[in-house]
Amino acid sequence: MLTVQLFASYAELFGAPILQVPFETGGTVADLVESIRSLPAGRGLPASPRIAVNRKFAPPTQLLSKSDEIAVIPPVAGG
Amino acid sequence: MLTVQLFASYAELFGAPILQVPFETGGTVADLVESIRSLPAGRGLPASPRIAVNRKFAPPTQLLSKSDEIAVIPPVAGG
């Protein structure tokens, strides 16, 4: 399993600030997004939400490992 | 005569903050500049110094009258 942080509207959508998502070795950011969108609340996400890995935005092709710090980033509205 | 205010480097050049310059009715800004530049210290001025009439920059063709507030404006350096 991967631990995924949620924030703001996405935390409200899933009713929790953290998700545990099934994960197979060799999986990518795109695979993770697919897993999250297959959850009951996942349809509320856009098709390609921004994913941060170890506090940096990650492309869909990036490989994930269990030790990564992973977050789904809603549209930002700072400033 | 016209009363002409001088500032900063131009006041230093002429050694005074005010000049009295000969003036004929119908004279323009360009005529005034010529009169000032014909004074002993006047050669230290650029060929076309900026002239303010009644607190606004004036073109060389502008007619002058004795009641005008006239000043020769050195290169500005505010800000």
Place this chain on the structure above:
Amino acid sequence: MKRAAVVTTPVDPAALIAEVQSNELGAISVFVGTVRDTNEGRTVTSLDYSAYTSMAESELREILDEAETRFGVTAIAVEHRIGPLLLGDVGVAIAAAHAHRQAAIQCTSFVIEEIKKRVPIWKLEHYADGSHEWVDPTEMKAATT
């Protein structure tokens, strides 16, 4: 000095100006973002900023590094406040000092634009009608501030 922080206490633009100022640098450009009373035609009464704080500070630092590369600005400070804010409160302040005024101004403009694009901070607006909403700038008809 370059400093980026996400804070929970009031942001003081004057303190940021003092922080970047030095006798070598004659031009200081500052941007201050405050809480507005309307957004998209709705009356705002207060808001809550939240952040993925560790990443937000990391992104802010990266933006300042990019600003240094682009504009040569080495004296710059930015603070973004999170938590509950009232109308008129300062949400973000940026101060950049440089020998040349246009470098300072363009740097500040760059930093606020980048913050709006990629620093993970979110805004929950509370409206006069009792409702609230997470602001999604990608859905807005026009940029507001």
Place this chain on the structure above:
Amino acid sequence: MKRAAVVTTPVDPAALIAEVQSNELGAISVFVGTVRDTNEGRTVTSLDYSAYTSMAESELREILDEAETRFGVTAIAVEHRIGPLLLGDVGVAIAAAHAHRQAAIQCTSFVIEEIKKRVPIWKLEHYADGSHEWVDPTEMKAATT
């Protein structure tokens, strides 16, 4: 509110920010010019600004009117100090508030550029070697601040 003044007392950027700020306007852009310790390679120890004050204030007001026409900025304050200034002292400060950040930033940039072109204020620099000189930006090799 639009306000332009030539003053003989210290300029406080924070006071200008407070003056233009309101709950309707979320973006405030500020420019602060301070006294640098070098100019064109010479060590500056202090300076004196002098002005044709009545015309300077009139030109400043005209610049603010033009800024309103160009950028729609109605909340703007500018102060230029004259008299003796020490290193680090604020010589000029501009604060402009607007609903949109780029309007505020471009307005501030416009105002400082126009001040440099046409507001009758002059700078007498005192150097470490005991000499002094009226600064003539039209003769300088490059813009400095």
